[in-house]
Amino acid sequence: MALQRPASLTDDFLQGLVARVPSTSGGSWKLTEVYTGDLLVELPQSTPADIERAYAEARAAQREWAAWPLKERLAVFKRAHALFIENAQTTTDLIQAESGKNRRMAIEETCDPVMVMSHYLKRAPHLLKPVKRGGPIPMLSTSTEIRQPKGVVAIIAPWNFPFATGISDSISALMAGNAIVLKPDNKTALSPLYGISMLEQAGLPKGLFQVVCGEGPDVGPTLIDHANYVMFTGSTSTGRVIGERAGRNLIGCCLELGGKNPMIVLEDADLDEVVQGAIFGAFGNTGQICMHIERMYLPESRYDEFRDRFVAATEALTIGAAYDFGPDMGSLVSPDHMERVRAHVDDAVAKGATVLTGGKARPDLGPAFFEPTILEGVTKDMLAGVTETFGPVVALHRYRTVDEAVALANDTDYGLNASVWGGDVATACQVGMRIESGNVNINDILATAFASKGTPSGGVKQSGVGARHGDQGMLKYTDVQNLAVLKKQVMGAKPGQDYDTYVAGMLGGLKMMRKTRIR
Template structure:
């Protein structure tokens, strides 16, 4: 089958997008269409000097941006909200071309920045407003909490959701008065570059949102060393390196890292609904979702029934390269990643696991396609038993008691997302609270938690530090200034007053404040 590239992806359009990336070295990286392996555009690669220059421009723009009234800053995002929706199909074309995901996942990714804008347009005025409180001396002192922008935020975005992370993580930082220097993955730089173009069309000052490109070890250190705060989404191993460097620089960071996410099915669950959820949990975005499910725990009494239904539903999935809504599953992001996923399956089989369906690469469909794969008999001595595979591979396990299922779900170094399915919601929620995970979805896989923009979303254990979304998702990009005012000099002994008498008076005053609840 001949694949026709969308008409929106003209050479001139793609070249315009990448022309924003600074590169004094002249080096480029071949950004390919994943479905075919054909080169889409030569992506400029930034040097450390380019990154330092980008920060200098961003700092100048940030001072003027932070001085604007909040209402003016938010007006930019009201206009951007409309632009992002109007151009969602073009964004979807870019996401598909650079990442290989199917169109359903690509169009859903375009919704995330719009949802984030909508939430913080409502919430930012309250969160960023000064808050006046009482001081240590009632009526004569006060203390005001003032939120100041950090300065320039360095964002390192992953390849699995380049538009959602590259743009969404920037929105609240920009609203708070910061500038951005973004480093997208080389493989998926086009969609965030388009997002920045739309933000500038909506009125974001040019220079405020900078993009630099390059391989992590080449550009990462300079990016972190010049930042006032770092937001990173990616692997736990890289997160450790970023966290250590941020710590040495005494700057804050937010790290959303890896997961080995479990799903527990209770005995009273509706298996038909569970199967539909499990298909997305294991194979949505070709398994390349930080919060996707890699371990499924089924009650022994219903294990065989679920296995039969789930295998049949998986084998009915369609896989392919297409810019329409036909295929249920698309490609992995690259041939290298396909080889990594295949190595996990091969290791499991060599150590005794059984492939119930799938387990093979599909070069007939494209250079990075891999079948949706269900494994049985996976143990902790296998790579896919403990390490995040990050592909369309899931392992089935049975349990005898709920306590056993919870213990198995928690038997991991990670804690990003979990899923619990049951007919009795109260019981399912009780089980969910016992799971060591930053996100737990009941009768859903991940969307309910991640799409709840009013509640923080992050990982525990080795799945991260900090969170996006919720009040925390904006306030983390600010510093707190405590502006304290004393109207009259009363803090201390009066001239000539005996200090013992002063102490007695002070203690009496503290007792009175406690009784009268004066603060």
């Protein structure tokens, strides 16, 4: 029976979304339904000249937007919050069609911008409010910290969570008074385009949120060269290129990059919970989550029990293409990416690893399906041992002592996310704090950390620079202006005053400031 596309995804609806993308002579890109490979819409491709015009329009709109009172800017997002929830099912249809993920992951992705809006609607008035502090001369001087918007922020969003990254990363920047030029991945441009249309329906000025499309090498240089700040989520190799170019332009950037994320199971862990968590950690979003687990470390005393239960639970998963909540796991994002995942598994097997379950493509289900795969005997001379596979593939490892487990978890160039499971939470936290990772989840895989919007989330080592969420997630999109006021000219020697006398008085004043704690 042929897969029935959702009624919401009409040709007119899809054409209306992509009509926003500027393209004078850039041609188009065939955006397909991943489940079937059928064409959804021709996506316009932007030229460097198109990008320059997008920036010009964004800058004009940003000057007016930054002049709006903060209360009025935030009112747009209060209305958008309701619209995003009201239209979550349509957004989910788009996410599934363009990315191939199962419906559970797609509907959960629609929640992220709503959660980000909720957090910053409460936090923005405090973060963006001018803060007056004392100056160098008590009573006669003040210094005020004023947060000014950067200007136009370039956001480069990945294909694995196109709506969450394309829209969520824009929200705090827009609230702070910036404009946005977004470059989504060609494969997954529809859901962020829909998100922008909802923001405009909520009252966001037209022209403030621009979208340009194209392959990275074609549009990336122009995109970065005209930005005041860059937010990028993607591979470490691409992140280096973006960071270098941003550095040459003397602009800031935030980079959330790759990971080879470990999970440590302690001896006192509840295996019922661990197995359930491990299924999501390895196979959630078909393994295409930056923070998903690719390495699992088990104590020798519980290794066999966990392995057998984990394999059984994996083999019970249902895989398929459906716009309902039936399948436990969906497709990979493209046939090309499926071949990359298969190459990692084939390389591991050729070098001595054992496939406990899975390990094969499933062309009978669709062009980019791959079975959930558990490997044993993976070593560091294998691609799957050191390189991010970014698919439904996980390797099991034994350890003898907790010290050995921590050393193995840290034996990587990456440091994005980690997971520790144990019955004694205090002990598990002590282990977690020893792992070199920007995010560590105790008795969870990733959701607790990522959904904690009040705390910054980022990577260490080769997994990134900077963070999203928390106060940092908004303040990074601002420049600090120090507005200093001197009420009376008292700094410096008075006319005719002996300078030695002035210096003695100045040094005495410094001593007094220290004793009285005046700053």
